[in-house]
Amino acid sequence: MVEQLPFTALLNRLFAGPVTALLHALGVHVENPAAPMSNAFAMEVLVFLLLTLFFVIVRSRLSVEKPGGLQHTMELFHEFVVDQSHEIIGHGSEIFTSFLVTLGLFILGCNLIGLVPEFESPTASPVVPLGCALVAFFYYHYHGFRRQGVGKYLLHFAGPMPVLAPLMIPIEIASHLARVLSLTIRLFANMFAGDMVTLVFFSLVPVAVPVLFLGLHVGVSLLQAYIFVLLTMVYLAGAVAEEH
Amino acid sequence: MQDKPDKPAGKSLWVQMAEYSELAFLLPATTVVGWLFGALIDRWLHTTWVYLVGLIFGIIAGFIQLIRTVLSSERKP
Numbered sequence: 001m002v003e004q005l006p007f008t009a010l011l012n013r014l015f016a017g018p019v020t021a022l023l024h025a026l027g028v029h030v031e032n033p034a035a036p037m038s039n040a041f042a043m044e045v046l047v048f049l050l051l052t053l054f055f056v057i058v059r060s061r062l063s064v065e066k067p068g069g070l071q072h073t074m075e076l077f078h079e080f081v082v083d084q085s086h087e088i089i090g091h092g093s094e095i096f097t098s099f100l101v102t103l104g105l106f107i108l109g110c111n112l113i114g115l116v117p118e119f120e121s122p123t124a125s126p127v128v129p130l131g132c133a134l135v136a137f138f139y140y141h142y143h144g145f146r147r148q149g150v151g152k153y154l155l156h157f158a159g160p161m162p163v164l165a166p167l168m169i170p171i172e173i174a175s176h177l178a179r180v181l182s183l184t185i186r187l188f189a190n191m192f193a194g195d196m197v198t199l200v201f202f203s204l205v206p207v208a209v210p211v212l213f214l215g216l217h218v219g220v221s222l223l224q225a226y227i228f229v230l231l232t233m234v235y236l237a238g239a240v241a242e243e244h
Numbered sequence: 245m246q247d248k249p250d251k252p253a254g255k256s257l258w259v260q261m262a263e264y265s266e267l268a269f270l271l272p273a274t275t276v277v278g279w280l281f282g283a284l285i286d287r288w289l290h291t292t293w294v295y296l297v298g299l300i301f302g303i304i305a306g307f308i309q310l311i312r313t314v315l316s317s318e319r320k321p
Contacts, residue, residue: 174278182273
């Protein structure tokens with residue numbers, strides 16, 4: 001059995017009963033009814049709670065005359081996403097900003113929380129990147145349908161030549177599903193490899209050297225969160241673009 | 245917030261990097277998707293060969309998408 005992290009054990013102690021009952025009601029088989037929540041799920045909950053707390057603090061300190069350090073940082077982050085989405089999606093990209101900022105911060109939080117002792121990165125477990133990729137997948141298709149209408153959006157799957165439509169539709173479907181897989185594998189593999197490299201070097205040379213790899217882990221965490229959001233923007237741009 | 249009028253002409257280095265890094269994943273990902281579809285149909289219809297068709301279809305789909313992506317990125321600035 002996988003060892004529970006302290007936070008996972010706490011969650012399981014407090015909520016095992018209701019969570020097991022909920023999973024049973026949904027028809028999900030629970031292997032261990034005393035501990036239905038995995039480490040990855042517990043870490044996701046922790047990241048969610050920390051982000052909520054963080055934004056409550058930032059919100060309570062908002063000031064036009066005297067903006068604090070936190071406000072400046074978040075404004076910079078927001079501006080960065082706005083500029084980037086404008087560059088990729090173009091006019092009307094502002095409506096996606098809240099989703100993209102939330103997605104970026106959640107993935108970044110999930111990546112970085114593994115650096116804290118007694119915690120681990122939930123993105124090093126494949127289900128969490130898969131969940132994020134599915135959210136991005138449904139989100140960009142939803143906006144594609146919303147912006148272009150069902151008929152016009154589905155028509156672009158058929159390609160420019162109606163004769164080739166029977167061939168192009170399965171190819172388009174496969175390539176859209178491949179996006180989910182590629183987003184998932186990229187994030188999962190990078191975070192898992194980062195954790196493994198740090199662990200291996202820690203077991204070989206426990207002093208000083210692991211710090212270098214922790215630094216590398218921070219870099220990879222930032223880069224992977226950025227690339228995930230960037231690719232979501234690219235997919236959104238493709239879905240809401242008028243010409244195909 | 246000010247409304248920005250148009251999309252800038254060129255793509256930044258990071259955007260290009262993200263788009264091109266996607267190409268590395270495209271071929272294996274479409275192959276796996278094709279194989280998965282084939283394997284699901286095999287399980288559903290109790291056959292043993294559709295997974296091969298799915299696999300080959302996935303590889304072809306990957307190549308076509310790869311070529312389309314490269315050609316379209318060559319056309320765009």
